[in-house]
Amino acid sequence: xxxxxxxxxxxxxxxxxxxRLQARVRSIAREISKEYRGTxxxxxxxxxxxxxxxxxxxxxxxVPCEVDFLKLSSYGDSKISSxxxxxxxxxxxxxxxxxxxxxxxxxxxxxxxQFIRDLIERQNxxxxxxxxxxxxxxxxxxxVPLEYIGFTIGGEFVIGYGLDYAQxxxxxxxxxRQVQDGVQPRMRQSGTQRWSSSRRVRRSTR
Ligand code: IMP
Ligand code: MG
Numbered sequence: 001x002x003x004x005x006x007x008x009x010x011x012x013x014x015x016x017x018x019x020r021l022q023a024r025v026r027s028i029a030r031e032i033s034k035e036y037r038g039t040x041x042x043x044x045x046x047x048x049x050x051x052x053x054x055x056x057x058x059x060x061x062x063v064p065c066e067v068d069f070l071k072l073s074s075y076g077d078s079k080i081s082s083x084x085x086x087x088x089x090x091x092x093x094x095x096x097x098x099x100x101x102x103x104x105x106x107x108x109x110x111x112x113x114q115f116i117r118d119l120i121e122r123q124n125x126x127x128x129x130x131x132x133x134x135x136x137x138x139x140x141x142x143x144v145p146l147e148y149i150g151f152t153i154g155g156e157f158v159i160g161y162g163l164d165y166a167q168x169x170x171x172x173x174x175x176x177r178q179v180q181d182g183v184q185p186r187m188r189q190s191g192t193q194r195w196s197s198s199r200r201v202r203r204s205t206r
Pocket of ligand 1: 107108110158159
């Protein structure tokens with residue numbers, strides 16, 4: 001596994017290896033399986049970023065379960081959050097009376113998760129919990145409850161294991177963090193790094 005990769009001139013360093021990811025996913029799945037024994041929860045994956053985490057997670061779940069998806073957009077084509085969350089694909093399942101587990105790739109400002117929690121709460125689930133693989137510490141603008149967190153990370157932009165950079169790099173089996181913004185340093189803002197995705201993405205290892 002490459003320790004550093006270059007994507008269109010920007011440098012990324014390995015943050016969480018495939019091995020650590022898989023170990024953590026197994027341990028969260030064990031916890032959830034224990035807690036939901038005797039129930040049939042519905043896992044709701046938040047597209048697109050959560051697809052890989054969700055696929056690995058539910059393969060380790062030992063209670064019968066269902067899977068559904070919803071899709072949101074708040075960033076559009078840029079990595080600057082508009083703070084304006086839109087529902088691009090609604091749920092197909094019936095939420096009322098069910099045990100719902102929302103599966104997310106990363107919680108940053110928390111605005112997306114706030115939107116999802118409100119959406120599901122309105123439909124009267126029996127219970128609602130959230131599992132997020134990554135949580136960007138200190139950046140949550142909306143204080144939203146997160147029942148299971150895989151890893152707490154810094155504010156850097158991360159890619160891989162479902163997380164994209166301009167829709168690419170989701171297929172990386174590990175998580176990489178940006179260590180250098182080679183292209184548009186003026187877009188960097190205090191605390192979090194902001195991202196323009198209008199460029200063509202090229203990946204190379206070094
Ligand atoms: P929030 O509404 O600010 O919490 O944003 C959550 C969504 O933004 C996540 O579900 C991701 O799709 C996306 N996102 C936030 N930070 C990153 C990142 O570092 N890399 C890739 N996507 C990110
Ligand atoms: Mg997401």
